[in-house]
Amino acid sequence: MTLELQKPRPIWQIMFSTHHTDVGLLYLISSLTFLFLGGSLALGIRAELFLPGSQIITDAMTFNRIFTVHGTTLIFLFIIPFASAVGNYYVPIMVRYKDMAYPKLNAIAFWMIPPAGVLIWLGFADFTWYATPPYSIISAPGPAADMWIFGLKILGVSSVLGALNFIVTILKCKHPDMSIGQVPLLAWSFLSSSLIILVAIPTFAAALLMLLTDRLGASGFFNPAMGGDPISYAHLFWFTFHPEVYVLVIPAIGMMYEIIPRFSRKPIYSYNSGIFAFVLLSIVGFSSWAHHMYATGMSFTEKTVFMVGTLAAVPASAMHVFNFVATMWNARIKFSTPMMWSVGGIALFFSAGAGGVVNSAMPLDFTTHDTYWVVGHFHLFVMGTIAFGSIGFLYYMFPYVTGRMYNEALGKIHFTLSFIGTVLVFFTQHILGLYGMPRRIYDYPPIPEWIAMNQITTIGAMIIGISMAIFLANMIHSAGKGKIADTDDPFGLGGKYYYPFEAKNPSH
Amino acid sequence: MGGHSNWPEWIYVAVVIALMAWVGAEAWEAERLVEHIPEDAETIIVTGQQWFWTFEHEDGTKEIGELHVEVGKAYKFEIVSTDVNHSFNIHDYVVLLDAIPGRVNTVWFAPDAPGVHDIQCREYCGLIHYNMRGTLYVEEPSH
Numbered sequence: 001m002t003l004e005l006q007k008p009r010p011i012w013q014i015m016f017s018t019h020h021t022d023v024g025l026l027y028l029i030s031s032l033t034f035l036f037l038g039g040s041l042a043l044g045i046r047a048e049l050f051l052p053g054s055q056i057i058t059d060a061m062t063f064n065r066i067f068t069v070h071g072t073t074l075i076f077l078f079i080i081p082f083a084s085a086v087g088n089y090y091v092p093i094m095v096r097y098k099d100m101a102y103p104k105l106n107a108i109a110f111w112m113i114p115p116a117g118v119l120i121w122l123g124f125a126d127f128t129w130y131a132t133p134p135y136s137i138i139s140a141p142g143p144a145a146d147m148w149i150f151g152l153k154i155l156g157v158s159s160v161l162g163a164l165n166f167i168v169t170i171l172k173c174k175h176p177d178m179s180i181g182q183v184p185l186l187a188w189s190f191l192s193s194s195l196i197i198l199v200a201i202p203t204f205a206a207a208l209l210m211l212l213t214d215r216l217g218a219s220g221f222f223n224p225a226m227g228g229d230p231i232s233y234a235h236l237f238w239f240t241f242h243p244e245v246y247v248l249v250i251p252a253i254g255m256m257y258e259i260i261p262r263f264s265r266k267p268i269y270s271y272n273s274g275i276f277a278f279v280l281l282s283i284v285g286f287s288s289w290a291h292h293m294y295a296t297g298m299s300f301t302e303k304t305v306f307m308v309g310t311l312a313a314v315p316a317s318a319m320h321v322f323n324f325v326a327t328m329w330n331a332r333i334k335f336s337t338p339m340m341w342s343v344g345g346i347a348l349f350f351s352a353g354a355g356g357v358v359n360s361a362m363p364l365d366f367t368t369h370d371t372y373w374v375v376g377h378f379h380l381f382v383m384g385t386i387a388f389g390s391i392g393f394l395y396y397m398f399p400y401v402t403g404r405m406y407n408e409a410l411g412k413i414h415f416t417l418s419f420i421g422t423v424l425v426f427f428t429q430h431i432l433g434l435y436g437m438p439r440r441i442y443d444y445p446p447i448p449e450w451i452a453m454n455q456i457t458t459i460g461a462m463i464i465g466i467s468m469a470i471f472l473a474n475m476i477h478s479a480g481k482g483k484i485a486d487t488d489d490p491f492g493l494g495g496k497y498y499y500p501f502e503a504k505n506p507s508h
Numbered sequence: 509m510g511g512h513s514n515w516p517e518w519i520y521v522a523v524v525i526a527l528m529a530w531v532g533a534e535a536w537e538a539e540r541l542v543e544h545i546p547e548d549a550e551t552i553i554v555t556g557q558q559w560f561w562t563f564e565h566e567d568g569t570k571e572i573g574e575l576h577v578e579v580g581k582a583y584k585f586e587i588v589s590t591d592v593n594h595s596f597n598i599h600d601y602v603v604l605l606d607a608i609p610g611r612v613n614t615v616w617f618a619p620d621a622p623g624v625h626d627i628q629c630r631e632y633c634g635l636i637h638y639n640m641r642g643t644l645y646v647e648e649p650s651h
Contacts, residue, residue: 060635128632134609135592139558139634224610230593231608273517295595295631296606297613300543304536311528318524322517357528361535363542366604370595370630436599438630441638445626 018103023110024088025401028394030113031081032475035387037121038073039468041066046425046461049454052446060442064126065144067440071129072148075248076155077117079382082390083251084110084162087190089397090258091166094187095174100165109165112158116151123147128440130237133222133230137214149212156205163194163201185274189254192278193247196285200247204240207233231296238289246285249349249381250278252389253320256342259396260324263339264331265493269323277319284313294365303362310360317353321346336491337411341392344419348384352377355430373433376426384422391418391471398478399485406478410470417467424460428453545616549582556587556594556607559636561627573642575627578649582618595631598644606631619646 014022044066048057057063088106092099100106125131125148127140136145170191174183183191211233213219220226222233261268268274287309294303324346333339355377358364368374391414398406432453437444444450552575553564563571577583587596589607597604598617605615627642 060638064632064635064637126634130632132593132632135632135634139592224608229610231611270514270517273514295604296608297611300539303539307535308532311532314528315521315524319517319521322520326516357531361531362539363535363602366602367599369604371599436597436626436628438597438628440632443638445641 016107018099018107020088020092020100020103020106021401023100023103023106024085026110027081027085027088027113028401030110030117031078031085032394034073034077034081034117036468036472038070038078039465041070041073043461043465045070046458048442049444050458051455052444052451054443057442061126063442064128064440065124068125068128068148069120072120072125072152073117074382075129076152077113077120079248079386079390080155080159081110081113082394083190083193083248086186086251086255086390086393086397087162087166089401091169091187091190092173094184095170096178097169097173097175101168101173102165105161106165109158109161112154112161116154116158119147119151119154123151131211133211133214133228133233134224136211137223138225142215146212146215149208149215153205153208156201156208159197160201163197166190166194167198181275185257185268185271185278186251186254188275188278189250189257192282193250196243196247196250196282199286200240200243203236207236207240231293234293234296235290238292239286242289242292243282243285245378245381246281248386250281252345252386253278253349255389255393255396256320256324256345259338259342259392260327262493263334263336263342263491264328265334266327266331269326269329273319274323277316277323281313281316284309284316288313288360291360291365294362295369307360307362311357314353314357317349321350321353334491334493336395337406337408337415338392338396338491340412340415341388341395344415345385345388345392348380348388348422351427352380352384355380368433370439371433372429372437372439375439376429376433379426379429380422384426388418388422394475398475399487399490402479402482403485403487404478404480404482405485405490406482407474410474414467414471414474417463417470421460421462421464421467424463425457428456428460432457545584545614546582546618549584549616549618551584551586552577554585554587554596554607555590556596556629556633556640557590558592558634559629559640561596561629561640561642574645575642576645576647577619578647579619579622580649582616584614584616587613587615592633593631594629594633594640597628597630598625599628600625604630619644622646622648 014025017023044057045063048055048063057066088100123144125140125144127136127145131148170183170187171180174180210219210221214221214223214228220228222228222230224230257268257274288306290298290302290306291310359368359374359377395406395411432450435449435453437450550566555562555564560573563575585596585603585605587605587607588611589609591609594607595604596607601617601619603615603617605613607613623646625644625646627644629637629640633640
């Protein structure tokens with residue numbers, strides 16, 4: 001791995017570079033910037049909901065804009081670009097190639113992200129990350145809505161280009177001595193998620209275009225007043241974005257596959273079952289999209305089909321959990337910061353999955369749908385699993401990227417506070433949902449249980465906020481002044497044996 | 509990889525599949541019962557619009573923001589919307605269904621005790637979504 005930050009270079013050399021580690025660094029910095037921007041919006045939402053009535057946000061429209069941009073930012077500008085950062089650093093090394101297959105395309109895919117981010121943030125749309133018609137057509141204020149549509153359009157193209165690049169790099173550029181059955185699981189995770197992107201994203205790209213022409217009044221695809229059907233948008237949207245859940249989660253699982261065997265000082269329990277579960281998940285993931293739509297008035301048969309499709313994805317996810325636990329079984333585990341994040345992430349992944357089974361069971365979904373239960377449920381995935389996996393991996397790659405070591409004690413404090421905060425926020429939100437509090441509301445009636453649980457949630461969110469401030473300070477300080485890392489064995493696991501990809505690639 | 513036997517994983521996967529099959533079967537059976545609308549159910553037309561609920565009883569009486577029903581009767585809600593998507597929700601009775609312009613969605617319930625319950629909108633519908641609320645009054649039959 002190249003030590004970019006150890007060899008000072010003018011910033012434009014990194015910005016205009018097409019080398020995979022430079023593009024990876026750009027992805028890393030921009031995704032972390034958006035993590036902190038999007039996270040601050042979450043703190044604003046939580047501060048507002050601490051008590052009924054208006055707290056810090058003066059009107060409902062501003063609140064609606066804030067949660068819309070919060071979701072859009074963290075999904076499209078943090079999670080996906082962060083995975084691309086890791087993929088850029090690791091995939092070429094893991095398949096033993098000098099760079100990504102198409103370096104210029106790689107840089108272009110990255111440089112589409114900042115303008116898209118600017119469009120989304122300057123527009124500050126209010127129609128939720130789901131942009132449901134007919135609200136998004138007849139009611140959502142422009143130009144914010146249109147800027148959001150263009151921003152998402154650009155991000156869609158960017159992720160398709162990135163996916164193409166990963167697929168070609170892994171399948172066509174891997175070292176001839178290496179069969180596809182020897183490619184590490186992290187690279188397999190990028191192969192699976194990239195294939196999902198290629199199939200899933202074009203559907204939403206089409207829906208966005210139709211949404212835009214509907215807004216312009218030129219068409220009426222989703223506008224009932226012009227003979228269109230809003231439900232068809234919901235199908236197109238979820239056909240993309242249910243599989244997209246797996247696009248988000250699979251690379252994070254891949255990162256755990258990199259960390260857990262290392263820090264358990266054991267080979268992975270079953271490499272083949274990891275691959276099998278990735279491939280299975282990326283196929284079965286396409287059979288469950290309309291479980292988001294039980295309450296739209298679907299027929300009993302439709303609901304049954306999508307419930308079965310959803311439950312069918314559970315064994316594949318469960319296989320990953322089994323694989324991790326079996327790997328850690330009887331191992332000499334070293335609980336360094338990256339390992340703590342991965343293990344915490346698995347625990348929360350399991351909790352999130354268990355809650356998901358409840359949602360998929362048709363009668364129970366009518367209790368949880370569009371309440372805070374759902375907010376808690378998917379945040380256990382995006383925060384508890386994906387962000388935990390990603391942040392753990394960031395600690396793991398930190399010595400390789402910067403050549404310096406982060407502060408281990410601060411890393412552990414960061415994890416501990418984040419874990420406590422995540423449990424406080426998102427477990428409580430599940431219960432709050434069972435008490436009936438809807439999502440996406442600026443204010444709520446003074447029901448004592450709602451107030452108490454909102455306060456617990458807000459306190460939890462502030463704990464996460466504090467932990468993230470510690471994280472930021474640790475990263476910035478250690479990148480410049482941390483102690484020099486032993487890049488052969490930065491975590492003191494005992495010898496080069498545990499870094500096979502480093503050992504095979506002395507020139508990197 | 510490696511030569512070790514994988515039977516613990518197969519047993520585990522079989523257990524997970526069995527659990528999911530059980531959840532699916534129970535859910536299927538429960539939903540089938542819940543969706544069966546009694547034939548004597550009275551129809552109430554529920555209209556969602558930004559940002560209030562209107563109720564029209566079979567006898568033509570209309571109510572805005574309030575709904576009065578009687579204990580022991582079954583009611584069938586026909587849910588419509590005049591503008592954007594809403595979601596009609598009486599959480600205490602697990603009544604939830606979207607109000608979508610251009611469609612009529614049907615759900616039923618039978619209140620079993622007198623009381624006052626919240627009605628709310630559970631699908632984002634814009635500025636005052638948070639306060640698109642109503643009240644359900646379940647009353648003793650008047651005879």
